[in-house]
């Protein structure tokens with residue numbers, strides 16, 4: 001696959017608002033290493049919502065595992081800009097939405113791994129992706145915990161439980177692993 005353009009890889013990876021700025025192919029073991037960066041160097045200050053294009057520094061998050069492409073493992077190096085808000089005089093780094101919190105993996109990778117783990121087990125799925133079992137186990141349990149926390153959030157404002165919500169809760173309870 002040598003000679004493919006960066007535009008090709010950008011389209012293939014399909015990570016919103018990020019572009020591939022460097023690609024490297026390794027053969028033993030087969031792996032693509034992509035360096036990706038935000039398409040537009042602009043950030044919105046979390047304090048005052050003012051847009052800033054003043055890049056204070058660039059930070060990289062290395063060795064991020066993404067979904068494999070054919071027989072190749074995919075590893076990302078994500079360049080994230082830290083911006084300076086001249087109004088608040090603070091530096092801030094916008095979230096990279098597709099990166100899983102606390103894991104060296106993308107959200108979509110963890111989503112797929114979690115689906116496989118549910119119908120198999122951590123050991124088999126770790127072997128399939130060529131990852132250490134303990135690493136995948138830690139990512140998986142963190143992922144499940146975050147999902148659980150996120151899905152329970154919308155229920156908080158409910159003060160009076162009606163029939164629909166009761167049956168919904170019952171369904172959630174019975175379908176959880």
Ligand SMILES: [Zn+2]
Nearest residue numbers: 045048085088
């Ligand atoms: Zn600001």
